[in-house]
Amino acid sequence: xxxxxxxxxxxxxxxxxxxxxxxxxxxxxxxxxxxxxxxxxxxxxxxxxxxxxxxxxxxxxxxxxxxxxxxxxxxxxxxxxxxxxxxxxxxxxxxxxxxxxxxxxxxxxxxxxxxxxxxxxxxxxxxxxxxxxxxxxxxxxxxxxxxxxxxxxxxxxxxxxxxxxxxxxxxxxxxxxxxxxxxxxxxxxxxxxxxxxxxxxxxxxxxxxxxxxxxxxxxxxxxxxxxxxxxxxxxxxxxxxxxxxxxxxxxxxxxxxxxxxxxxxxxxxxxxxxxxxxxxxxxxxxxxxxxxxxxxxxxxxxxxxxxxxxxxxxxxxxxxxxxxxxxxxxxxxxxxxxxxxxxxxxxxxxxxxxxxxxxxxxxxxxxxxxxxxxxxxxxxxxxxxxxxxxxxxxxxxxxxxxxxxxxxxxxxxxxxxxxxxxxxxxxxxxxxxxxxxxxxxxxxxxxxxxxxxxxxxxxxxxxxxxxxxxxxxxxxxxxxxxxxxxxxxxxxxxxxxxxxxxxxxxxxxxxxxxxxxxxxxxxxxxxxxxxxxxxxxxxxxxxxxxxxxxxxxxxxxxxxxxxxxxxxxxxxxxxxxxxxxxxxxxxxxxxxxxxxxxxxxxxxxxxxxxxxxxxxxxxxxxxxxxxxxxxxxxxxxxxxxxxxxxxxxxxxxxxxxxxxxxxxxxxxxxxxxxxxxxxxxxxxxxxxxxxxxxxxxxxxxxxxxxxxxxxxxxxxxxxxxxxxxxxxxxxxxxxxxxxxxxxxxxxxxxxxxxxxxxxxxxxxxxxxxxxxxxxxxxxxxxxxxxxxx
Numbered sequence: 001x002x003x004x005x006x007x008x009x010x011x012x013x014x015x016x017x018x019x020x021x022x023x024x025x026x027x028x029x030x031x032x033x034x035x036x037x038x039x040x041x042x043x044x045x046x047x048x049x050x051x052x053x054x055x056x057x058x059x060x061x062x063x064x065x066x067x068x069x070x071x072x073x074x075x076x077x078x079x080x081x082x083x084x085x086x087x088x089x090x091x092x093x094x095x096x097x098x099x100x101x102x103x104x105x106x107x108x109x110x111x112x113x114x115x116x117x118x119x120x121x122x123x124x125x126x127x128x129x130x131x132x133x134x135x136x137x138x139x140x141x142x143x144x145x146x147x148x149x150x151x152x153x154x155x156x157x158x159x160x161x162x163x164x165x166x167x168x169x170x171x172x173x174x175x176x177x178x179x180x181x182x183x184x185x186x187x188x189x190x191x192x193x194x195x196x197x198x199x200x201x202x203x204x205x206x207x208x209x210x211x212x213x214x215x216x217x218x219x220x221x222x223x224x225x226x227x228x229x230x231x232x233x234x235x236x237x238x239x240x241x242x243x244x245x246x247x248x249x250x251x252x253x254x255x256x257x258x259x260x261x262x263x264x265x266x267x268x269x270x271x272x273x274x275x276x277x278x279x280x281x282x283x284x285x286x287x288x289x290x291x292x293x294x295x296x297x298x299x300x301x302x303x304x305x306x307x308x309x310x311x312x313x314x315x316x317x318x319x320x321x322x323x324x325x326x327x328x329x330x331x332x333x334x335x336x337x338x339x340x341x342x343x344x345x346x347x348x349x350x351x352x353x354x355x356x357x358x359x360x361x362x363x364x365x366x367x368x369x370x371x372x373x374x375x376x377x378x379x380x381x382x383x384x385x386x387x388x389x390x391x392x393x394x395x396x397x398x399x400x401x402x403x404x405x406x407x408x409x410x411x412x413x414x415x416x417x418x419x420x421x422x423x424x425x426x427x428x429x430x431x432x433x434x435x436x437x438x439x440x441x442x443x444x445x446x447x448x449x450x451x452x453x454x455x456x457x458x459x460x461x462x463x464x465x466x467x468x469x470x471x472x473x474x475x476x477x478x479x480x481x482x483x484x485x486x487x488x489x490x491x492x493x494x495x496x497x498x499x500x501x502x503x504x505x506x507x508x509x510x511x512x513x514x515x516x517x518x519x520x521x522x523x524x525x526x527x528x529x530x531x532x533x534x535x536x537x538x539x540x541x542x543x544x545x546x547x548x549x550x551x552x553x554x555x556x557x558x559x560x561x562x563x564x565x566x567x568x569x570x571x572x573x574x575x576x577x578x579x580x581x582x583x584x585x586x587x588x589x590x591x592x593x594x595x596x597x598x599x600x601x602x603x604x605x606x607x608x609x610x611x612x613x614x615x616x617x618x619x620x621x622x623x624x625x626x627x628x629x630x631x632x633x634x635x636x637x638x639x640x641x642x643x644x645x646x647x648x649x650x651x652x653x654x655x656x657x658x659x660x661x662x663x664x665x666x667x668x669x670x671x672x673x674x675x676x677x678x679x680x681x682x683x684x685x686x687x688x689x690x691x692x693x694x695x696x697x698x699x700x701x702x703x704x705x706x707x708x709x710x711x712x713x714x715x716x717x718x719x720x721x722x723x724x725x726x727x728x729x730x731x732x733x734x735x736x737x738x739x740x741x742x743x744x745x746x747x748x749x750x751x752x753x754x755x756x757x758x759x760x761x762x763x764x765x766x767x768x769x770x771x772x773x774x775x776x777x778x779x780x781x782x783x784x785x786x787x788x789x
Contacts, residue, residue, distance in 0.1 A: 033079065039084045065082060087107075091109040111136070135573070142267055147444075164266070216499070227484075260510060285333055311436040339440060343358065394497050411473070504526070613650075650779025738773070
């Protein structure tokens with residue numbers, strides 16, 4: 001049987017869905033990293049039995065399984081050429097909650113912020129808080145051992161994981177929970193894969209030479225954000241090896257393993273009490289990065305709940321984002337860096353005193369030039385500005401981008417100023433203006449060089465800079481990854497960072513868990529090269545794509561699509577607020593996200609052999625449910641305007657395929673509404689008949705909006721004399737009545753005129769041509785251009 005036949009057979013056996021069409025493969029070829037690999041297929045399993053069948057299939061076909069939740073990973077963890085197993089659609093339940101013992105058990109597809117909304121009425125929360133918290137999922141946080149802004153008070157995900165229910169590489173179901181020394185030893189007896197895992201780990205970690213090698217080569221244990229390979233140092237810290245009365249829990253090993261050892265079915269977490277109700281954020285402004293790093297050491301003596309950095313590059317990006325520009329209210333002057341320092345206390349007077357003590361300490365040490373104090377909702381606005389940092393970097397116009405490769409290093413806080421000084425000198429050597437932001441209080445700064453990975457010379461820099469930074473991290477006995485994981489971008493540097501002997505030990509662990517290497521191949525162990533399988537072909541000749549719309553502000557339509565960096569803001573849940581993206585919220589299908597639309601357009605415009613590069617049914621499919629609401633134009637940190645991209649696509653696609661009568665009807669709706677307004681009740685009645693809907697190609701279950709009994713313009717003309725006789729004391733108001741208000745929502749327009757008039761304003765209805773909105777939304781851009789001209 002061919003692989004396609006085998007995939008069709010697998011699809012027939014699953015309760016969930018399996019896709020192996022070009023559209024889904026294009027959508028899942030990338031995550032939020034710089035990498036691209038076309039998968040063989042994409043599975044949305046509904047049950048654990050679906051996942052077991054995928055494991056059996058991968059073993060039989062010698063394929064790799066790539067576990068995926070929200071797909072916001074920055075190191076390429078979700079990219080691979082095998083079978084993507086996306087559990088974000090169906091594994092989304094909160095299974096159990098124990099208020100007394102402060103624990104919760106969830107499926108891996110539960111969104112972090114949604115979990116905390118559930119917990120809030122009980123005064124509890126799950127501490128780790130990433131910048132992607134309104135769409136990232138607990139399974140992904142476990143896979144990466146995520147941390148975020150709160151780790152200086154509440155620890156990292158590994159600290160919160162109590163137990164994991166998993167599927168091993170042979171399909172067996174195994175629970176990993178805390179064990180006493182004797183319980184651990186009992187697990188070494190037997191011939192199951194689980195027994196072999198415990199037996200191997202017991203034998204290896206009991207070896208004094210291996211223990212010494214781990215202690216000598218692994219990052220300093222005082223660095224709480226450390227994700228280098230597998231957390232064998234966390235296993236070592238237990239009664240069975242060190243006689244310290246601590247239980248051992250292999251969940252600690254799986255946390256941060258990036259889906260290379262097992263697939264997680266359920267996760268049991270420990271919870272914290274909500275932070276003290278009174279908080280103040282001091283936004284200390286600095287004239288240099290160096291000064292801000294020195295200030296961190298002083299600030300961290302004040303029991304902070306958050307210590308986050310934003311540099312000038314990030315701050316400047318917020319000037320061009322419609323959603324974030326309103327959150328810049330607290331910025332004074334043009335700082336090179338801002339430290340966001342949060343203090344909390346149950347007593348409001350006490351927290352104010354804590355803030356003043358912090359400011360006085362900074363001033364005493366001559367750190368900073370401004371110290372705005374934020375409270376209440378203003379804190380959330382500032383945090384929103386900081387959280388948008390990753391996505392905002394996509395706003396940089398052109399092919400040079402802030403690249404994730406060295407963005408996750410962590411050192412001891414006291415080493416941070418010297419480490420950053422050496423790093424900055426290195427960037428000067430490479431003539432680089434790096435980006436500095438994020439978790440200063442944890443000794444982790446997200447550092448990013450600005451590189452054009454379409455050019456071979458910059459790809460070489462990509463490798464050279466990462467190699468030199470790995471050596472610098474090793475010098476400070478730091479961690480190459482604090483929370484973003486190894487993935488493709490950092491895995492090949494593990495032997496350097498943790499030592500060759502430790503790396504060989506990790507390989508033995510991997511192949512004990514996964515003898516056939518079916519779980520996320522090429523990550524952590526036997527790494528894929530970090531400078532291959534990039535999103536863009538190196539030194540390619542840029543495709544020239546003519547458009548009727550002007551995309552020059554993005555340097556063309558292709559670069560407008562390339563602005564999407566995969567941060568996944570378009571996957572946020574309804575509870576997160578905002579509008580983006582309504583079609584995804586309805587279907588919960590990645591295909592219907594802003595990200596999928598931008599990535600699919602990029603794929604086909606880049607790789608199409610058609611004379612008209614827009615002529616692909618896959619593009620029609622991915623744009624189909626876009627509502628043209630333009631929420632993405634404001635809510636996407638990278639300002640990816642899918643409505644504009646869709647309109648251009650429709651125009652180009654319809655050049656080849658023409659348009660249906662239904663499409664023409666909606667495009668030219670103003671003309672038909674004008675005719676229908678002569679007898680609105682009769683026309684509305686006729687249009688809502690089933691037979692008419694069928695004839696027009698409209699879904700029979702859909703109700704067609706009813707025309708208003710009178711139009712705003714007709715009503716205004718009849719009543720203009722009445723309004724003209726009144727005296728107005730507050731001046732004139734020019735009111736724009738669009739065609740939809742005029743024909744369908746006339747009462748809204750009429751009420752607006754009457755209210756404004758009663759408030760003392762003279763209302764003047766502007767005489768204007770048709771807006772062309774119908775033509776634009778349906779891709780009739782020549783007609784829209786005619787109206788505009």
